[in-house]
Amino acid sequence: MRKTLLSKSFFTAAVLALAVIFSSFQDKGKYTITGHFSELPDGTVMELVPSGTHKEEKPVASATVKSGRFTFTGSVDGPRYFFVKIADGGYSGFNLMVENAEISVTGKATPAKDGKGRSFTGIQVKGSPSHTAYEEKSSLRGRLNTLYEAYHERGKAVTDELSAARNAKDTARQKEIMASDAWKQFEKEEHAFFKTVGDSITALITANKDTWWGPFLMLTNFSYFTPEQKPLFEQFSKEAKESYYGQVVHADLYPKSYIGQQAPSLTFADVSFASIAKGKKYVVVDFWASWCGPCRKAVPALKAFYAENSKDVEIISVSIDKKDADWMKADKEENFPWHSYLDRQDLADAYQVKAIPAMFLLDAKGIVVAENVTLDQIREKIK
Template sequence: MNNISSSRAPYFSQRNVIRGLMTLALLFVFWGIQAQSNTQFFLRGEIKGLDSGKVYLYYRDDQNRGKLDSSVVKDGRFFLKGAIAEPCMAFITLKSLAEGPDIGSLNSGEIYLEPTLMYLSAAVNKFNEIILKGSATDKDRMRLRKLRAPITAIIAPVQERMSAIALLYKKDKKDSAVVLKKELKHEIDSLSSRLTSLYKEKDAVDSLFMIRHLHSYFTANILLRKVQAGTIGFTYASALLHSFPEKLKRSFVGTELSRKLTKVKLIPLGGETSNFVAINTTGDTISLRKYRGRKYVLLDFWASWCVPCRRLTPDLKAIYQQYRDHLEIIGISFDARQTDLRKAMVQDSIEWPQIMQNDQHVRIDPVDKLISDRFFVDGFPFLLLIDKEGKLVKKFGSGVDAVPAYQITSEISKLIH
């Protein structure tokens, strides 16, 4: 018996050592993952209806720089990983911007990443119904989506009808004007009024959500969008920002909010806009001042590669046809090459004048600088509506979202009528 025990003692001792080493190794792996998890995210996903292809993810990395990642989709599944500094908004799509603008795409959607392991579920042509598990911030996004659902269901068919009317402008200009004035004018005004009322209800839902979720990075992003789009008052937005926890105030989106609100104060509604003189793509000289006393002006800051900008173009064409006797649209392009701008103008049949943001012939008063700097533009689509006295009436957009055309139509209609 003693012999057996003594012969087994080394065996058990060796096994214990091996177990100890394995446990220690696992602990090191765990500690490594924990250390990485401060910045690393891991995204596993499944896309129903897509056996093979590619998926693209646009997000802000751990250095707060724009980042594009992609993954091959095999048997409907994909995997992506990266580093982020904090919970952040991201866009996932089946088409890279390098392939051209995916206008009206149903295969791109918004999610909120966190430095953790997440699981995404989506279906082809239904990226607006994406489900992301593992991200508390994205859970807030889905909560608000559920709260908005009853109003969104009413808004959708109204917007579809507005879009259907806009298609009539693809006909001959003269015929379109007749159709609009004689048959559709009343319906457009009615739909615009209805949408305004519905969006006020939606804003009320958003407002209550933000008040109840002041700790959320998602709330900060929603507030930033509303400030960019000019759909929330300065005082109320400032009060919400002041109520955020300190960590959220110091975050990237928190500091962006503070910066945007400062810019809102620098160009207040009702303030006089700076004049600029530029050469457009046809070689003609454009001066903002020459429209004073004659026409309202809509400045459209955009780029040919900007997907939301291109999505807005058909609506701007409809607005231009309807109000061109009273309104001039001036496109200010951020394209690096005029050939890209001209190509987009031909593709989208754009008629209003266009100038290049970085053109050496552009002059602006009271000092020479880029037009976007003078008007504090740092995102697009971004539009400024200016009255006949040269005063700023309304700001629209500045961000990743397409601007609701009914908002522009409603403001212009109020000015003219």
């Protein structure tokens, strides 16, 4: 009987041990982020948003604050860069490198000076080695900020003078200041600073060319890419290029062309593309936003173009504003005589819009004729 009891006990213990081992393996495939911030009000909704991808990303998790604490859980395929933010709090938040681990983040969340959102300070991150590495690799920014502040402090007197002259619309005084030795010295230091920035960032990326850090650092140090950054990417190892961030950079640097192909769907809530294009030869898709100065300045020329060509050309303005109210206010101010919509379908991403204003020319069947074109180029295309 004792032998039977012993066997049963051993079997039970073995099953429990296996369960613990299996559970530990499961935990290794997940992350748990625990945040604890003083002065963060109860009821505040926090979001975990992918960052560093040069795209507008949606939250992958959200949590409500209780006693200054919140928790996110999930999994990632490798270290990933996130922005932890207050929902509807603008840019109130902080960056965090996440990996599958138990991660704790502490700090303060004091009211921002402008009265909007909160300022997250004194942040301490534990449990994420990749975040520690990120902070080390990002220390360059602190050094560059110090250089920036130093040369601006040295040139403060002359830049203040020029600013005052511009505000007073004193053209003669502006020319006098810009011809002075003080201004020329400021410009010389500014040129040297930006050369240092470029050289330093290139050196940092090159030093990490064999791992995913290389393409990741490209994404976080350049707001957008131009063909000039292609050689920087091409130096990466096969491993770096094939990494998650390597693929993101490649897609950004070498975007797929839609010319000659069907454009991403432009069907809106109350109207289809076919009805918009009916009776027309071409459709211009114009991406803009209420806060985009160049977009707003281009409206009169676009209206003049439409007045001349509305028989054959229709226009669809697509705003990438985040808030309905901002779009509606600007839309009313501009009083577009054509179709105008807010981007609720991630059309900017589908059309691979990197900067605005951005215009695309489609034929009446929705085939892309030209991408990222100017109004003058459109005129040439529709002749």
